Amino acid sequence: MNPQRMLRQSLEDLQRAGVSHVPRQMAEVAALLNQPQESASPAESPAATASLPQEQSAPMSQLSPLSLCSSLSLKQRVSRLKSQAKQVAACTRCQELADTRTQTVFGVGNPEAEIMFVGEAPGADEDRQGEPFVGRAGQLLNKIVEACGLTREEIYICNILRCRPPGNRNPSPVEASNCREHLEAQIETIAPKYIVCWGTCAAQNLLGIKTPIGKLRGQFFDYRGAKVVCTYHPSYLLRNPPAKKQVWEDMQFFRKDMGVNLK
Numbered sequence: 001m002n003p004q005r006m007l008r009q010s011l012e013d014l015q016r017a018g019v020s021h022v023p024r025q026m027a028e029v030a031a032l033l034n035q036p037q038e039s040a041s042p043a044e045s046p047a048a049t050a051s052l053p054q055e056q057s058a059p060m061s062q063l064s065p066l067s068l069c070s071s072l073s074l075k076q077r078v079s080r081l082k083s084q085a086k087q088v089a090a091c092t093r094c095q096e097l098a099d100t101r102t103q104t105v106f107g108v109g110n111p112e113a114e115i116m117f118v119g120e121a122p123g124a125d126e127d128r129q130g131e132p133f134v135g136r137a138g139q140l141l142n143k144i145v146e147a148c149g150l151t152r153e154e155i156y157i158c159n160i161l162r163c164r165p166p167g168n169r170n171p172s173p174v175e176a177s178n179c180r181e182h183l184e185a186q187i188e189t190i191a192p193k194y195i196v197c198w199g200t201c202a203a204q205n206l207l208g209i210k211t212p213i214g215k216l217r218g219q220f221f222d223y224r225g226a227k228v229v230c231t232y233h234p235s236y237l238l239r240n241p242p243a244k245k246q247v248w249e250d251m252q253f254f255r256k257d258m259g260v261n262l263k
């Protein structure tokens with residue numbers, strides 16, 4: 001989806017969630033994209049009137065920083081997530097996945113989470129239970145979360161894909177692209193300050209890069225104002241336990257930035 005469509009959809013989502021006016025900065029972003037401004041004051045631009053040119057492109061960083069979405073109330077976030085989950089449950093963009101899934105796996109957690117985890121795709125356990133990270137990898141993730149001084153309920157967890165690829169194969173680029181709109185909608189609703197990408201698929205798809213996961217570790221990337229940290233997927237840790245040390249370093253790295261020193 002091009003940036004204009006994404007911004008327009010964000011504004012429409014906000015309207016559906018009951019937001020009748022958008023912050024001044026968001027209206028200014030729309031103005032940057034040559035949105036016709038009919039009302040006198042950008043601060044009072046009704047979300048419903050946003051219409052954007054089709055061809056013009058703009059860097060993602062110019063699109064509504066996530067902090068602009070963080071003013072949503074808990075009720076509005078819950079309502080948006082419910083509506084998004086409903087759309088996902090009916091989604092058949094990836095025909096093979098839609099035909100073979102038991103159910104879609106939308107995401108779980110705190111709608112006001114500061115930290116969002118993004119994994120790859122549901123596996124067999126997730127497909128059965130309808131929740132991300134519930135198998136052996138999920139149990140390991142829970143231990144990591146606990147060791148970080150957090151609870152699973154404080155975090156929001158989802159995946160690049162919301163349907164299980166048959167045989168747990170890797171998501172195809174087309175599938176990741178198909179599901180991007182759902183991911184974006186969830187990220188915009190949660191508006192996290194930190195995003196942890198678990199594994200290559202999550203990191204490369206979210207950031208739109210091809211760099212190997214090993215080279216993405218130990219630094220923050222910016223994603224619309226959120227700090228993104230990349231680390232190995234818990235499934236990889238099950239196959240390669242020595243890599244737990246590096247994941248722990250990554251947890252120390254981002255928790256330190258949050259003012260929490262992990263021993």
Ligand code: SF4
Pocket residue numbers: 088091092093094095097098104161162163175178179180182
């Ligand atoms: S993976 Fe995402 S885009 Fe593909 S069918 Fe499932 S919900 Fe739709």
